[in-house]
Amino acid sequence: MNTLDNTQPEQHDEHGARVYDLSAHRTTTAADQPAVDGDAQQQQQHAHDSEIVTGPAAAELEARVQRGELRTIPQTRIGRARVVVVTQGGKAVRRTARAGWTVAQGHGSWMRRAADAVTFGHVREQIRLARMQGDSVALAEWTERLNMLKTGRAQRMRELPATIYAGLRAAAVVTIVAAGVMLMAGLAFQLTPGGWTWGDWWSFVGDVVGIAGVFATIALHTVLWGAAPAWLFAAWREGRRAGIVPRWLVSETERAEMNSEITPDLVTQALMHVKLPALTKFLKDGGQLEYLIQPREQGGGTYLQVRLPFGVVAAELLPSKKVELLAGNLGRHKHEVWPQRDPAADARVLDLWVADKGTMDKPAPAWPLLETGEFDVFRERIPFGVTMRQEQIEVGALQKHWLIGATSKQGKSTVMRLIALCLALDPTIELKIADLKGDGDWKMFTPRATTFIEGSTEEDAEATAAMLEWGVAEMERRYQAKADQNIVGPITREISRRKGSGFHPVYLIVDECQVLYGAEHPVGGTKDGARAVKAAKRLHDQARAVNIHLMQATQRPDDRTLPVRVREGAHVRGSLNVPNEATAKMILADAVDRGARPQDLRPGADAGTIVMTGEVEDIPAGQAFVIVRSHYVSTKDAYAVIARAMDILKRHGRQVTAPVTEQPVQVDHLRNIERALRDEPRARTAVVLARLIEHDPDTYTAMTAQTFAALLDEVGVPIRKSHGDSVIRATDITSALTQRDSHDGDSERADTNAGSRDGA
Numbered sequence: 001m002n003t004l005d006n007t008q009p010e011q012h013d014e015h016g017a018r019v020y021d022l023s024a025h026r027t028t029t030a031a032d033q034p035a036v037d038g039d040a041q042q043q044q045q046h047a048h049d050s051e052i053v054t055g056p057a058a059a060e061l062e063a064r065v066q067r068g069e070l071r072t073i074p075q076t077r078i079g080r081a082r083v084v085v086v087t088q089g090g091k092a093v094r095r096t097a098r099a100g101w102t103v104a105q106g107h108g109s110w111m112r113r114a115a116d117a118v119t120f121g122h123v124r125e126q127i128r129l130a131r132m133q134g135d136s137v138a139l140a141e142w143t144e145r146l147n148m149l150k151t152g153r154a155q156r157m158r159e160l161p162a163t164i165y166a167g168l169r170a171a172a173v174v175t176i177v178a179a180g181v182m183l184m185a186g187l188a189f190q191l192t193p194g195g196w197t198w199g200d201w202w203s204f205v206g207d208v209v210g211i212a213g214v215f216a217t218i219a220l221h222t223v224l225w226g227a228a229p230a231w232l233f234a235a236w237r238e239g240r241r242a243g244i245v246p247r248w249l250v251s252e253t254e255r256a257e258m259n260s261e262i263t264p265d266l267v268t269q270a271l272m273h274v275k276l277p278a279l280t281k282f283l284k285d286g287g288q289l290e291y292l293i294q295p296r297e298q299g300g301g302t303y304l305q306v307r308l309p310f311g312v313v314a315a316e317l318l319p320s321k322k323v324e325l326l327a328g329n330l331g332r333h334k335h336e337v338w339p340q341r342d343p344a345a346d347a348r349v350l351d352l353w354v355a356d357k358g359t360m361d362k363p364a365p366a367w368p369l370l371e372t373g374e375f376d377v378f379r380e381r382i383p384f385g386v387t388m389r390q391e392q393i394e395v396g397a398l399q400k401h402w403l404i405g406a407t408s409k410q411g412k413s414t415v416m417r418l419i420a421l422c423l424a425l426d427p428t429i430e431l432k433i434a435d436l437k438g439d440g441d442w443k444m445f446t447p448r449a450t451t452f453i454e455g456s457t458e459e460d461a462e463a464t465a466a467m468l469e470w471g472v473a474e475m476e477r478r479y480q481a482k483a484d485q486n487i488v489g490p491i492t493r494e495i496s497r498r499k500g501s502g503f504h505p506v507y508l509i510v511d512e513c514q515v516l517y518g519a520e521h522p523v524g525g526t527k528d529g530a531r532a533v534k535a536a537k538r539l540h541d542q543a544r545a546v547n548i549h550l551m552q553a554t555q556r557p558d559d560r561t562l563p564v565r566v567r568e569g570a571h572v573r574g575s576l577n578v579p580n581e582a583t584a585k586m587i588l589a590d591a592v593d594r595g596a597r598p599q600d601l602r603p604g605a606d607a608g609t610i611v612m613t614g615e616v617e618d619i620p621a622g623q624a625f626v627i628v629r630s631h632y633v634s635t636k637d638a639y640a641v642i643a644r645a646m647d648i649l650k651r652h653g654r655q656v657t658a659p660v661t662e663q664p665v666q667v668d669h670l671r672n673i674e675r676a677l678r679d680e681p682r683a684r685t686a687v688v689l690a691r692l693i694e695h696d697p698d699t700y701t702a703m704t705a706q707t708f709a710a711l712l713d714e715v716g717v718p719i720r721k722s723h724g725d726s727v728i729r730a731t732d733i734t735s736a737l738t739q740r741d742s743h744d745g746d747s748e749r750a751d752t753n754a755g756s757r758d759g760a
């Protein structure tokens with residue numbers, strides 16, 4: 001019998017029959033076996049190698065199941081009130097029968113294809129479809145093609161006798177020429193003194209022909225013996241391609257496997273029954289869908305693109321109800337079926353991704369930055385999660401405002417925290433965090449954030465409004481500083497990372513922002529003068545250009561707790577499970593009209609799975625959103641990540657509490673170079689530069705050999721040659737330092753003198 005699944009629950013079919021697996025009990029004695037009535041005995045050894053038993057025998061089997069000695073397996077085609085015992089032999093019999101069936105179907109398919117070729121069936125089919133769709137251009141084209149094919153064939157038939165005659169004539173000429181050559185060669189050998197006799201020549205020719213005959217015989221036998229299996233194999237393959245195996249030749253498990261495979265036939269069948277009248281009529285009338293992308297495996301599922309017939313647009317298949325119907329027809333749960341509209345294609349093109357069973361239950365792999373690594377917001381994107389196709393999704397965080405929404409306990413804070421953890425690993429980033437639930441989810445950020453608000457009181461809301469207002473003031477200062485310093489266009493990485501530049505990236509994070517906007521006026525609310533809304537709006541409008549970002553998460557995205565003016569400025573939007581489509585739309589906006597259905601994610605089971613839209617670089621071209629299983633970083637691990645972030649900060653010589661507008665630090669290059677020599681009398685310039693980078697990466701990483709040479713020149717240290725290498729000597733540094741110190745001393749004295757003169 002077929003593969004058995006130990007975990008399968010015992011099953012009755014629709015008539016109440018039970019199927020017992022005796023494969024594990026084949027060595028039991030006859031006495032162990034239940035009595036089998038006469039009727040059933042006659043049915044032994046049928047195609048399934050099974051027995052049908054009733055009455056006391058059935059009762060005995062049932063008792064053995066109760067005692068745990070037997071188990072049941074699924075079966076659906078059994079008569080009323082009977083019991084079937086399936087034994088090991090069924091598998092071989094069924095396989096043989098199925099192979100025979102498939103071979104027969106292969107022959108059937110060949111015959112159909114031959115008939116098609118003779119009658120130009122494929123062209124006629126296209127004519128029929130064009131006529132059905134009322135496509136007059138296609139109809140004219142295919143009709144013309146049919147006429148051309150017919151004319152071409154008639155022409156070839158007329159020329160056939162002449163072609164055969166020409167072939168025969170060529171064969172006769174070859175034979176005569178070969179005979180002539182052999183005759184001439186025989187004569188030549190005979191006339192050559194000491195050569196072969198006439199008889200020798202012909203016996204030689206006979207030997208050659210004999211050997212050729214032996215080879216020909218071997219080849220013929222090989223072909224004859226091989227032809228039949230090859231023919232059968234080819235027919236079997238064709239049968240598999242074209243045929244449908246009847247249900248009785250397929251076991252339950254095999255049928256489940258076949259049903260779970262997403263084929264064009266299955267999709268067509270599923271679409272026929274989604275209750276779209278135009279689509280159903282088209283398919284029932286024999287219309288065929290055009291698969292722009294044939295179903296193909298993509299990660300944990302199947303992806304395809306299909307053009308729907310006239311009068312049906314892809315958008316009709318996007319509402320949850322239709323998806324549920326489609327999913328059911330495909331043998332899937334609705335959260336496993338994701339139709340989308342490709343905006344780049346015409347409205348009839350449907351994009352469909354269907355998860356393999358169980359794919360949606362696979363957790364995302366561990367976060368790549370969990371154990372090690374720094375982050376550079378200018379150069380890297382946040383490793384955020386994987387798609388259902390297990391492709392990594394990374395999101396750039398620079399110059400984007402974020403909005404995340406979800407029902408409670410779906411992972412909203414965890415997802416937002418993941419982003420913040422990543423940002424914390426960039427030592428140049430300043431974090432300001434307001435956790436307006438105050439349940440400790442964000443506590444680990446206390447040492448890393450310059451502002452940390454935790455709690456859900458009116459005071460916490462007010463502090464958060466003040467935090468946003470600080471963002472606005474900082475934004476204004478930056479615009480002014482930009483103008484003063486003649487910085488045109490975006491702030492570069494170099495400026496942003498320079499210590500004390502005052503342009504470092506700032507992220508204002510508000511978790512549970514409904515507490516903020518829902519607070520009493522003037523902190524919350526939407527009336528004129530409401531502080532939070534006003535500040536958030538200004539940040540949304542202008543802050544990203546000066547590297548100030550607002551990230552908000554909410555579990556109640558309605559008009560009161562997340563005013564339109566606040567939510568519409570977000571560039572990256574993500575929704576975990578939400579209660580309904582209206583809520584989904586508040587967060588994901590237009591993506592919902594194009595197939596985003598976070599409301600169909602399973603509460604709890606899909607915690608951490610988020611539908612993302614907007615400026616997410618990894619959204620596949622032409623698609624409006626991507627479903628991401630976010631990486632999970634537990635609260636405990638989050639503490640470890642922040643501890644690492646603090647080390648990184650220290651290594652870079654930065655402090656969390658440094659004022660935003662700290663004065664540019666004067667770097668003493670000469671002393672740094674002296675230190676980099678590490679008390680050696682001389683060192684190669686390249687080695688010294690490498691040590692400088694190691695010591696102070698922010699200052700020296702961008703330095704090249706040329707700029708380093710210029711710097712040495714500036715500080716008065718000559719580059720010497722030693723064994724062909726460019727080196728720096730300790731004595732040169734000492735004299736440069738002495739010279740500088742005496743010069744500084746002179747200046748100081750001059751200043752003092754001038755001062756005393758002034759004072760005098």
Ligand SMILES: Nc1ncnc2c1ncn2[C@@H]1O[C@H](COP(=O)(O)OP(=O)(O)OP(=O)(O)O)[C@@H](O)[C@H]1O
Nearest residue numbers: 407408409410411412413414555607608630631632
């Ligand atoms: N990426 C993830 N993968 C797997 N499970 C997750 C993931 N993110 C969150 N969870 C699970 O979801 C639970 C709830 O997460 P979290 O507290 O972030 O939800 P929330 O939506 O912020 O809830 P609330 O709104 O009540 O604060 C977590 O304890 C965790 O078990």
